[in-house]
Amino acid sequence: MDSGGWIVYLCIFFIFFGKILEYTSSYHDRWFANLTLTPEARKLDGQYRSFLLERQRLREENNSISAQDNYARWTKNNRKLGELDKKLNTVRNQMQETNASSKKIFGKIKLIGLTIPFWILKIWQRNHVVYHFPKQDLFPKLMTGVWARGWLYLALGPLQYLRNGALNIHDYVPLGVSLGIWIWALQTTINTLEFLVKQLILTKSVNPPPQKTKPRTEPEVKNLQKLEITDDKVELD
Amino acid sequence: MDLVVEPNLHALINSSTHKWIFVGGKGGVGKTTSSCSIAIQMAQNQPHKQFLLISTDPAHNLSDAFGEKFGKDARRVTGTNNLSCMEIDPSAALKDMNDMAVSQANENGAQGEDGFGGLLQGGALAELTGSIPGIDEALSFMEVMKHIKNQEKGEGERYDTVIFDTAPTGHTLRFLQLPNTLSKLLEKFGEITGRLGPMLNSLAGAGNVDISTKLNQLKESVETIKDQFTNPDLTTFVCVCISEFLSLYETERLIQELISYDMDVNSIIVNQLLFADDDQEHNCKRCQARWKMQKKYLDQIDELYEDFHVVKMPLCAGEIRGLENLTKFSQFLNKEYDPTKDNKIIYELENRK
Numbered sequence: 304m305d306s307g308g309w310i311v312y313l314c315i316f317f318i319f320f321g322k323i324l325e326y327t328s329s330y331h332d333r334w335f336a337n338l339t340l341t342p343e344a345r346k347l348d349g350q351y352r353s354f355l356l357e358r359q360r361l362r363e364e365n366n367s368i369s370a371q372d373n374y375a376r377w378t379k380n381n382r383k384l385g386e387l388d389k390k391l392n393t394v395r396n397q398m399q400e401t402n403a404s405s406k407k408i409f410g411k412i413k414l415i416g417l418t419i420p421f422w423i424l425k426i427w428q429r430n431h432v433v434y435h436f437p438k439q440d441l442f443p444k445l446m447t448g449v450w451a452r453g454w455l456y457l458a459l460g461p462l463q464y465l466r467n468g469a470l471n472i473h474d475y476v477p478l479g480v481s482l483g484i485w486i487w488a489l490q491t492t493i494n495t496l497e498f499l500v501k502q503l504i505l506t507k508s509v510n511p512p513p514q515k516t517k518p519r520t521e522p523e524v525k526n527l528q529k530l531e532i533t534d535d536k537v538e539l540d
Numbered sequence: 541m542d543l544v545v546e547p548n549l550h551a552l553i554n555s556s557t558h559k560w561i562f563v564g565g566k567g568g569v570g571k572t573t574s575s576c577s578i579a580i581q582m583a584q585n586q587p588h589k590q591f592l593l594i595s596t597d598p599a600h601n602l603s604d605a606f607g608e609k610f611g612k613d614a615r616r617v618t619g620t621n622n623l624s625c626m627e628i629d630p631s632a633a634l635k636d637m638n639d640m641a642v643s644q645a646n647e648n649g650a651q652g653e654d655g656f657g658g659l660l661q662g663g664a665l666a667e668l669t670g671s672i673p674g675i676d677e678a679l680s681f682m683e684v685m686k687h688i689k690n691q692e693k694g695e696g697e698r699y700d701t702v703i704f705d706t707a708p709t710g711h712t713l714r715f716l717q718l719p720n721t722l723s724k725l726l727e728k729f730g731e732i733t734g735r736l737g738p739m740l741n742s743l744a745g746a747g748n749v750d751i752s753t754k755l756n757q758l759k760e761s762v763e764t765i766k767d768q769f770t771n772p773d774l775t776t777f778v779c780v781c782i783s784e785f786l787s788l789y790e791t792e793r794l795i796q797e798l799i800s801y802d803m804d805v806n807s808i809i810v811n812q813l814l815f816a817d818d819d820q821e822h823n824c825k826r827c828q829a830r831w832k833m834q835k836k837y838l839d840q841i842d843e844l845y846e847d848f849h850v851v852k853m854p855l856c857a858g859e860i861r862g863l864e865n866l867t868k869f870s871q872f873l874n875k876e877y878d879p880t881k882d883n884k885i886i887y888e889l890e891n892r893k
Contacts, residue, residue: 371785375840378792385796 310428314486317421322493324413335405344401351394358387425483429453432479439478453483548851548876549778549807553581557773560684562716564706565780566790570811570853572601573860574780575705577870580863582701583623585874589700592687593625596680596715597707600627607862614697619863624697628680677715680704681722685761688768709794716801719766726759772804780809783834788841806848809873810841812855818879852877858889865889 361380370377430452441447448456480488552558563575572595579593592614595602602625603609606617614624687702706712733752769775777798781787791808798805816824816831841850853869854877860869868885 370789374785374788374837375843378840378844381792382796 310424310431310482311433311485313424314421314482315489317417317424318486318489318493321417321421324417331406331409332402335402335409344398347394347398347401351391351398354387354391354394358384358391361387425486429481429483431482433482433485435479447478450480450484451478453481454487545806545847545849546876547849549578549581549809549849549873550875551849552776552778552807553578553585553874556586558701558776559768560775561701561703562706562712562775562777563704563780564709564712564777564794566787567708569780569782569787570809571597571780572605572705573866573869574778574809574811574853574873575703576602576605576866577873578778579623579625579703580620580867580870581874582703583620584867586700587622589622590698591623591701591703592697592699593623593703593705594680594683595625595627595705596677597705597711599707600629602627602705605861605866614699617863624699628683634679677711677718680715681718681765684765688761688764709790713794713797716769716798716803719762719769720801722762723759723766726755726762729755730759770802775804776807777803777805778807778809779805780811782812783810783837783841785837788837792844807851808841808845808848809851809853810838811853813838813852814855815877815879815883818883821883854879854882854886856886856889860889 361384365377365380365384368377432451436442436447436450439447442450445457445460448460552561561578563571563578565571575593579591582589583591593602595610600610606625608618610625610627612626612629614626617623617625684702687699690698706715730752733755779791779794781791795805813834814827814831816827819827838852851873853872856869858865860866868889872882
């Protein structure tokens with residue numbers, strides 16, 4: 304790695320910060336709600352929490368009593384639950400409206416502070432060499448070209464071959480891995496690791512359903528044969 | 541001062557404003573008996589007005605209840621001057637529509653078996669449309685529209701109040717949803733015809749039908765019905781139930797749905813009550829046990845529907861059929877049943893042959 308180390312560190316920062324935001328996306332609504340510290344938002348949040356608690360209490364109560372023995376109480380609770388659901392829906396919509404402006408601001412900050420700078424860096428420093436190869440013929444010519452110039456080299460390869468009659472990698476000195484390819488390799492590695500962790504650790508295994516019916520066996524067929532009417536004699540109970 | 545709600549339907553029976561009265565509930569709770577009783581009481585208490593009882597239940601019971609045959613056209617109940625009945629018959633109505641379509645197709649030049657008329661011969665339209673879900677409700681709705689038009693134009697028999705003996709809850713709710721659904725549908729359709737109106741009219745030009753005018757007329761009728769159905773002075777719903785869990789549960793569901801449609805509902809008829817405490821003469825242990833259970837649910841009804849007219853009707857010893865029995869039974873809607881004084885009437889019905 305040469306003196307342009309700051310470029311690599313900045314890229315690592317962008318990639319990992321983006322991943323952190325991706326992993327925490329389910330908590331963003333709550334964060335925005337906490338960040339939006341207007342009295343109205345706080346009031347709505349309080350209302351929402353109290354309605355949720357009330358609904359939980361009513362549900363528990365209804366589950367603990369017999370509807371047939373306590374019909375009036377059970378029905379009154381159901382009516383209250385119906386009203387609470389309507390109220391919760393209204394408050395939820397109001398909260399979403401309040402949070403929408405915060406989300407919009409956050410989206411803009413993310414775009415200006417993370418996405419656009421990262422893209423600019425990637426385009427501007429795409430040919431910056433992160434690693435140098437010790438030897439010129441360490442990889443085949445085509446691969447060496449891709450490492451140095453990115454995937455565009457692969458697309459333009461046939462054209463260059465037709466023009467020069469061969470692939471010339473001497474144009475790409477110093478030979479090594481460019482920033483574009485290094486970022487692609489890092490992101491692919493992170494995504495693969497993420498997939499493996501999800502599949503092997505976080506996803507619960509699903510057991511095959513228990514076999515309900517036994518396969519028909521020889522003795523059962525024999526029993527069926529026994530049920531056949533063989534004579535006219537009727538036995539009394 | 542607390543407002544005491546009477547445990548009878550006296551106010552409704554003597555109401556001079558109500559035009560549409562729906563009677564509904566779970567299957568087998570006595571909807572037909574209750575609707576007949578309301579109709580008879582209204583006819584008796586307001587002799588100067590005309591009443592029509594319509595059955596919208598595909599399994600009609602009005603003919604059985606009155607002991608005489610009613611059909612798709614309104615017919616006066618024998619022994620009354622101001623009460624008529626009719627049973628909406630989807631198959632007969634669709635057959636009529638089919639015949640009309642056949643004659644119209646033939647008039648428009650399609651001759652013989654080869655044309656559109658030939659295609660519809662043998663009731664093809666009736667067979668096709670008869671199997672559409674909700675067709676009974678749609679036809680009942682058409683009947684309501686017909687009556688409103690008759691009243692506006694002053695044509696045909698004019699009825700002051702129409703009482704509906706409805707189908708079980710699910711069908712009835714679908715029927716009552718129709719004005720809202722149609723209104724929304726016509727609104728959307730109106731937007732489309734506004735843009736494509738001339739083209740649609742040219743497509744239907746052969747029959748000289750102005751589609752947008754027809755749609756506007758239909759929309760007006762639907763809006764009128766919607767307004768009338770949500771006006772508590774004009775329309776009310778009477779729930780019928782028995783004092784059992786499932787029936788009460790369905791009644792509650794019905795009431796909540798009706799409230800969500802902005803319909804007036806403030807009366808509940810609880811049928812088939814045993815009143816065994818006051819029937820010591822016939823010491824029936826099973827009746828007493830069953831009455832105990834009924835009382836448990838009656839208490840719950842009183843607690844839940846304290847601002848409703850909850851009418852408690854007795855279980856009679858015989859079938860409540862025929863005008864005479866229905867009249868005797870129906871009096872308890874106007875003035876509540878007193879188990880000690882009115883006990884005899886329960887056994888009087890038994891004697892009818």
